Amino acid sequence: MGLHLPKTARRLGVVALLGFSLLMLAGCSQETQDQASRFAMPADSPATIQGQHIADLWKWSWVAAxxxxxxxxxxxxxxxxxxxxxxxxxxxxxxxxxLPLEIFYTIAPIIMVVVLFQHTVLAQNAVLKLEDNPDHVVKVVGQQWTWTFNYMDEDVADGQVVYSAGTARDIPTLVLVEGQTVEFQLSSPDVIHSFWIPAFLMKMDVVPGRNNRFQVTPNQIGEFKGKCTELCGVYHSRMLFNVEVVSQADFDQYLRDQIAKGYVSDEPLLGGDDATTLTGLSDSEGGSE
Incomplete structure (x- = not known):
């Protein structure tokens, strides 16, 4: 014979379960609650116009699930x-x-997959769309184990290329302009890296011998973090960089400051023989020239 509890006991059990659930939810930190409301998206995302397509796809996929x-x-x-x-x-x-139920269980998942696939393709096409004449072009070089950013075709450099390169001691900074489209042209002289700015909700592999590229339009001024998400070697963890989204006036001033410091070249620095530092080879000296 089964165990039969009185209705009062069952009701008390349900109330206790609900109370315990509410207590557990109340114990979540504010950070955890905020993250849940964002469906685990970064707090400062999407920081680009294109990233909104990824955010919407992620959010509505969770809602459907x-x-x-x-x-x-x-x-x-x-x-x-x-x-x-x-x-x-x-x-x-x-x-x-x-039979009707089994047909439904077969057709319904297929419809769900088709709809999800359609929205995924639409979002992918939106974030990979390339404009013919972006406002800025940055040649991004991922090399063991740092980043180099070459600002191409900027008027303040008199035909030269302004760049920013990291070392074993210094994390490089990528400076972008709010509201203006920038094209990242990705290359690597050694192994596969991956260029990722979490707040932009977009990343792309940096593959030797292949020039990948994508465009973004930052939509908020601020400071963000970037990193390599491909295990590229023993000092992979050092492949970090900062991102600053600024106004046009501040960007022009940044370029002038880089020129004053001597960070200009007749050609973009593409790593390999052009690399000024091989970071991580000497922690005490900050690299080997």
Missing amino acids: LATGIVVWGLIFFVVWRYRRRSDDEIPVQTRYN
């Missing part, structure tokens, strides 16, 4: 309750198959 989960869990709990074994120990009616 949660809705599907609620329906499935609801059906499971309904069946468990509705067809539970009764006190008279009679076995519930056994159904070998239900």
Whole structure:
């Protein structure tokens, strides 16, 4: 015989379970609650116009998954309750198959996958779309183990290329202009790296012998973090960089300051023989010239 609890005891059990659940939710930190409201997206994202497409795809995918989960869990709990074994120990009616239900269980997932695939392709096309004449072009070089940023075709350099390069001691800074489209042209002289700015919600591999590129339009002034997300060697963890999104006037001043410091070249620095430092080879000296 099964164990039959009085209705009052069952109700008390439900109330206790709900109270415990609320207590656990209340124990979550503010940071955790904020992250849940963003569906685990970075706090400062999307920091580009293109990133909004990725944010929307991520958010609505979660909404669809949660809705599907609620329906499935609801059906499971309904069946468990509705067809539970009764006190008279009679076995519930056994159904070998239900053709309409099985057809639905086959068609519904296919429709869901097709819809998700369609929205994924639309978002991918939006973030990979290239304008013919972007406002700025930055040649990004990922090399073991730092980054070099070459600012191409800027008027203040008199035909020369202004650049910013990192060392074992110094993390390089990438400076961009708010509201203006920049094209990143990615290259590597050694191994595969991956260029990622989390707040932009977009990353792309940096592959030797292949010039990948994508464009973004920053939509908020601020400071952000960037990193390599491809395990590229023993000092992979040092492949960090900072990102500053500034006004046009501040960007022009930044370029002038780089020129005054001597960070200009007749040609873009592409790593390999052009690299000024091989970071990580000498921690005490900050690299080897």
